[in-house]
Amino acid sequence: MSRKYTNRRYLDALQERVLIYDGAMGTSLQKQNLTAEHFGGEQYNGCNDYLVITYPQAVETVHRSFLEVGVDVIETDTFRANRLTLNEYGLADRVLDINRAAAALARRLADEYAEKTGQPRFVAGSIGPSGKLPSAEDPEMSNISFDELADVFREQAVGLIQGGVDVLLIETSQDILEVKAAIVGVQKAFAETGVWLPLQVQVTLDTTGRMLLGTDIAAALAILEDLPIDVIGLNCSTGPDLMRDPIRYLGEHATLPVSCIPNAGLPLNVDGVAVYPLEPQPFAETLAEFVEKNHISVVGGCCGTTPDHLKALVERIGRRPRPPRPILSTPRLASATQAVPLIQDPPPFLIGERCNAQGSKKFKELLLAEDYDAILEIARSQVAFGAHALDISTAVTERPDEDQLMRKVVKKLAAGVEVPLVIDTTEPAVLEVALKTAPGRCLINSTHLEGGRAKADRVFALAKELNAAVIVLTIDEQGMAKTAERKLEVAKRIYDIAVNEHGLRPDALLFDALTFTLATGDPEYADSAIQTLEGIRLIKKELPGVLCSLGVSNLSFGLAPNARPVLNSVMLYHAVQAGLDAAIVNPQHITPYADIPAEARQLAEDLIFNRRPDALQRYIAYFEAAKAQAAAETAPADPTAGMDAAARLHWRILHRHKDGVEADIDELIAAASGSKHEAAVAVLNNILLPAMKEVGDKFGAGELILPFVLQSAEVMKKAVAHLENYLEKKEGVSKGTVVLATVYGDVHDIGKNLVKTILANNGYTVIDLGKQVPAETIIAKAVESQATAVGLSALLVSTSKQMPLIVNEMHRRKLHFPVLIGGAAINRRFGRRILFTEDGSPYMPGVFYCKDAFEGLETMDTLIDPQAREELLDRIHREAEMEKAQSAGG
Template identity: 45%
Template structure:
């Protein structure tokens, strides 16, 4: 067959794959659509199925004619590639038919049928046709413990080996629901490719449900962060929903993925009719959606999934034939991910806090729970750190005489689902790290490598780095070499340079995935040679960041104060961390709640601690001796009692404000009750508590207050509002119902701030509106679904991060795209917005009405106006749009909501 192909068309596997890569780089490549229904329509007999009813893969051997006819129907429609009939040629699916030993055979047969069809079509007209080797998910979810990672990985290797043998041009890991399963499929495929000596494109498509996440709760950002570092060629989405629901996730990929993008949606969401369910999307609608995706998000591989037919694909082919994918300028966000969410290594306004309490060496409580097998208690310690504001969790189970592999498997397995934060796998044993990697679907960080025993092929450095490379993990690297731990700034930087050169050059790890630890030693022993250690570390961090701005830096912070009492340690740790962050430190392994904001420390303590860090001795003055003197007999409790006394002495209003700033809850209710005797509840919130929150924001923004304390302030604020709520004035309709109108309220995707949104909820509910409060981090699909379900009159979105303002814009575009803009006026609020951005820029984009609310009361006035206009209340009108004085662009005329 191949011999009849015109000579310009590559026939060798490697050349075909290269041609596919080239096509994907310059144009839109179209793949096929649904297959199952077409196979069923051919009514294979039980004999065709070898008595294994419904096992479609068997047809590759018994009835290749049926399978081939499906491929041919799609090639007739004009597609460039077809997927092999091997979706179920994997461990669990074939296992259910008791034929797991036939994985390779049925995969190879499937690829062969598709290859023959592709080559025949290519031979006819000289246009290349390709075969995508389908690797389905199977039915077992390793994250939930249904099966083990190594078993899955090896079965996927067999699956991929068969596809390669049968002539596939690319491997397509599709319909991925569990990130750990996806990782097993990618790593298995990689191994098969390495064994075959072929370099075929490896494509991964994840399946995002209507809930806005993958089946186990993974956001698209978590999927991208976990999968891209595995060295895949392309990422995308398929199945579960139609194109409409996919668009916000594709937008995320388009914005952040380094690799090209693909999408194969279902023909909409199934609709239940009189004669069963059917997929509603028409061929023209699918073509519309793909055209928009290619133009907007720059997709380069498109096709269809369930419910799509050759007719659908014919329209798609015609529509995109002359399109060039929109050029993309992705902005990758280096980071780690849990099963659920991605966490960037660079944090806005904060260092990345790595919780140190889940460490058998560092925490007695954790160690004892682990040794006694009290696993739930271990998980609880992890949860405490999440509540305290950690960004990642360091997990270390190393303990003499224990089976570290078993302990790591147990704990990483539990944290895989119970931690919303990514895990740092901390061990000196490569096998313990492996046990962790094989339990975590998200992207882990490995702690750590160094050159203690060199960098030879059997060194610990090579063994751990190999694991990091295969699992796509980020890597902490310590400035230790064959001569020992680096003490001077020059030596630290020199070893860091060697680590970076080795990891990027020999192992292909990106600089932004390397986290260098310049090492901290105690400066509290009084020994002359350790006096300069603090300053050396700070200097090394500064120099390293100057030379390699993309590299991350970290520190095991608390070593600095080893030997001091706990109260003095808190001060020195806090001051040292502050200095390191100023020098460019990105992250620290800390007990986050024990770092105090510099603003809250006694200025003299700070001065002495700084003198100690920079070894500023003079005459009789030794900062170490002074610090010991200052803290002699002082314990943390005494420091706290001192602060409580100071607070009690303040006038009431100032005291309440300070309670918010200091996160001090004790006695809050009594103070609020006292205030209520003088002023209405709302006034207390607006004039006093919010002023406290404003100060918190300023301190935080200036880097003078760490996240755990902002969290404490937020908790006090919430408690205060809850206490005051019953005292707030309520307006009810004559019949007592809250029936004035309905608003769906949500904090937008990726944003956790909800104090303001919840205040809006209280104010609107108290004024007779029905508020559907969806909570935080809401994807646009959830907001729109709720709006439809509750027949909302208005949508309210809140967001405090700068990036939330962009999400809001995208959400409005999504409303436009779904034709819902005319039905839903939108009110936007939150600190990062400006009136001009909303009422000018966003108003120009949005096809409905959008307004800015500076606070909850403006929100209330807008609700009254919007509902009044909608109900035709005489005199009801929206306030004029307010615009920039100096127009950025020609201003559009104000549109009234009545239109």
């Protein structure tokens, strides 16, 4: 079904050559230094769209500046002229006026220049975003229905059409669901006015190549390309350089003409003025490259592009014939974020069936409890097991609101999983809600002709309007087609309705040739799997372009749970051989054909191909026997299985798992014989501290990186916090007190904070004085708290000089605190040097350089052990003497 146009001048020109749009409206208006008066008063100040009423000369100046340099298309000054954004200025009731006036102004100027220069000039009606994000999770941003949003755009489009534009331009789109609503709204405007124009749609991508809510270019194309649009492209955003990848993608995959209308880069604000970094020449160069290399058909400028940019572009592009476009596209579904090809290599496309209230008891319970987080978990686990899309069915007899449940599940999953959704319902009204909630390109499951074609007509109309693919079952008024020939006959009839009448593409249809259970032994169905496989073969051969899907699990319905996966997997293998493209399965239960034991495979094939009368009995008997063994093998592995509480606690610290530490501690305390206090101290000393020691050793050996150590420290902190419930007193539990500080003048305290984390989670009491701490504060706190030691940190050479000052002062006051030092600018030699004070004698309590937090911990552990302490002190004094002698000699 081809599109209808009452004015296709724009498309005819595009058939011939590359078209060049104008440059920035907003930033060009800004340069005119307009005042509130120009905008019609203070309350309208800054409403650029209103200028077409209050001071059209400003807009005319901008249009003329671009027409003068030879652009083909000018955009109306209506980027924000929709009911929602105009309402911010109290102008919601002026939507039609403003759009009509803006379009008429541009029309007059375009015609004037066309006549003057002989170059046809076109007017594009600019339609920017509404400010809402309908697919966002944020309730505030998404509190508008699809139909309301479509109507907002319908109204604006009507004004633009009445004002005489040649093409409507939906641009700078951030939310793909809003784009769909805008397209639907514009179609309504065409119908309402009887004027049918081309439609160009442009999305905006960030530096990572995604729309605001995560949609990448492949998804955007899959979602939009079969909607009634004529040109697809990108605009605004980051500047052409960063558009290379998505432009290449569109160049290679879009069958429609592609547009690219970038900013002159992203601006920085210098002295209150937005400065766009990209100069005219490189701007024009990059766009010319897109035209030449990527076959882009429409170029122009967005924010920050001046007449100079466009002049350069016109000169560089010139009059250039239309670039070739690919003819074939491949069928894809899309989630809110990414596209997934329906034709997988290797096939099939797997549709996870566990989010189905009729097929899964667990899902149904969660649905009735409206536990959407748990539903999301079921969805995610299917994706983890390889599902390419997820079937969703919310029909439950207990509740009348299938549509509302569907809306909520679709919204939750659209934001939470990266795969497309398959809408499984028999109710067209529920289907419509789902398709108007899902940002992606969905698959509909399913329709057929059982009750005649009325319902199917409604489903195909929705599929066409909102660009979905459809699973169609080979069922008609006579019932389910059982023979291969009947399956083909029904398929041909449905194909005719969907493709020839509704205008769906053949590859938007997935025929399901039906499966019947083989578990009943009913002779009527003994050949049914053979008929299904043959049906698939016939449909793929006779109806080129269409795909086939199959609800494989029906085949084994009624068999014991352990017997089902093999039969399903073997059937799936043969169906794929017959040409099957997609299958609805539990992805966890699909085993590759080659991995199925030969005997089981043989038994399954006997049943599927009806090779012997006792095939079913033999199959059942085999799995009865295998049951016990299989159960044992498939038990999930718990890494802490078989460990006692102490081992588990140790494991959790080492492997950074916070969950469960409290329970482990409770178990250990409960099992201890002495007092709870003693038991808690024992847990700390015998389990927690050794576990952290092991973490530290692994860090020292390079087996763990620092952030992982910190995660272990978080587990430790949680464990200690819980342990404190059992401690009667804190004294005697702490291994010592350390006063820590980043020295005066220094604001860099990440190093000190790490030391604090490690010491505090290894049994020390840490008094953290923060950063920029004066010497006197540090010394006073050490005296007051009777500290075991003082720790000093500094980042730079200049601030590290505080360290000897503090050592000297403590020496002068004859204090006894060992000093631990660390920091980027200092080293072991520095530590030895500053051990000697101004008067030439060493600071007896010692100065200890520590290269990281764990050497700090090791040093503290040594200092609290009287004998080890003496040995360490001896050593550092000796080393310092040697250093002194060496430097004096050298």
